[in-house]
Amino acid sequence: SAVISQKPSRDICQRGTSLTIQCQVDSQVTMMFWYRQQPGQSLTLIATANQGSEATYESGFVIDKFPISRPNLTFSTLTVSNMSPEDSSIYLCSVRQALSGANVLTFGAGSRLTVL
Amino acid sequence: GQSLEQPSEVTAVEGAIVQINCTYQTSGFYGLSWYQQHDGGAPTFLSYNALDGLEETGRFSSFLSRSDSYGYLLLQELQMKDSASYFCAVNRDDKIIFGKGTRLHILP
Numbered sequence: 001s002a003v004i005s006q007k008p009s010r011d012i013c014q015r016g017t018s019l020t021i022q023c024q025v026d027s028q029v030t031m032m033f034w035y036r037q038q039p040g041q042s043l044t045l046i047a048t049a050n051q052g053s054e055a056t057y058e059s060g061f062v063i064d065k066f067p068i069s070r071p072n073l074t075f076s077t078l079t080v081s082n083m084s085p086e087d088s089s090i091y092l093c094s095v096r097q098a099l100s101g102a103n104v105l106t107f108g109a110g111s112r113l114t115v116l
Numbered sequence: 117g118q119s120l121e122q123p124s125e126v127t128a129v130e131g132a133i134v135q136i137n138c139t140y141q142t143s144g145f146y147g148l149s150w151y152q153q154h155d156g157g158a159p160t161f162l163s164y165n166a167l168d169g170l171e172e173t174g175r176f177s178s179f180l181s182r183s184d185s186y187g188y189l190l191l192q193e194l195q196m197k198d199s200a201s202y203f204c205a206v207n208r209d210d211k212i213i214f215g216k217g218t219r220l221h222i223l224p
Contacts, residue, residue, distance in 0.1 A: 045214075097213070103149075109157075
């Protein structure tokens with residue numbers, strides 16, 4: 001399965017600033033997904049990032065707040081803009097691959113953001 | 117819309133068997149997946165069911181009934197290292213949606 005490098009692994013940010021999270025995959029993948037996970041909670045899909053097209057955002061998430069880039073088949077970024085303490089969370093990128101007939105998500109290690 | 121329901125917590129004894137249930141409502145259903153997540157770690161894939169029936173992978177098995185919109189994960193011969201959160205997830209053609217997760221506590 002794919003190996004995903006995600007950075008930063010953690011950061012402490014000031015309210016009103018923006019932070020860009022990078023996700024690098026060791027193989028070409030069509031679909032990449034960005035999830036958010038608050039401590040002890042489930043994984044909430046933010047958006048789907050496909051190369052060559054605009055990202056598709058889930059209900060409750062908008063491009064102005066979470067702009068995404070997908071310049072090629074191995075890389076994506078998620079920016080968390082104008083951060084507030086409510087944005088404190090773990091952000092995870094993932095890729096979907098077909099393995100033995102199953103659609104499987106492989107996740108990066110996550111980026112833990114704390115907004116003060 | 118879509119929804120998944122699973123128990124928030126389950127407690128079992130080391131060496132025992134535990135079953136974590138999941139019911140779901142969604143459109144465009146392709147299959148049901150299970151993921152394990154240890155504290156501080158990323159979720160990792162455990163099992164996938166596209167068709168009705170039981171899939172076995174070592175100590176873990178997963179079951180799906182499409183007509184009942186129901187599945188479960190069965191963990192046998194529990195070990196302390198199985199203490200983790202377990203998420204069921206519906207696979208749609210365009211995305212994978214996760215349940216709220218079940219925290220499994222294992223007692224020695």
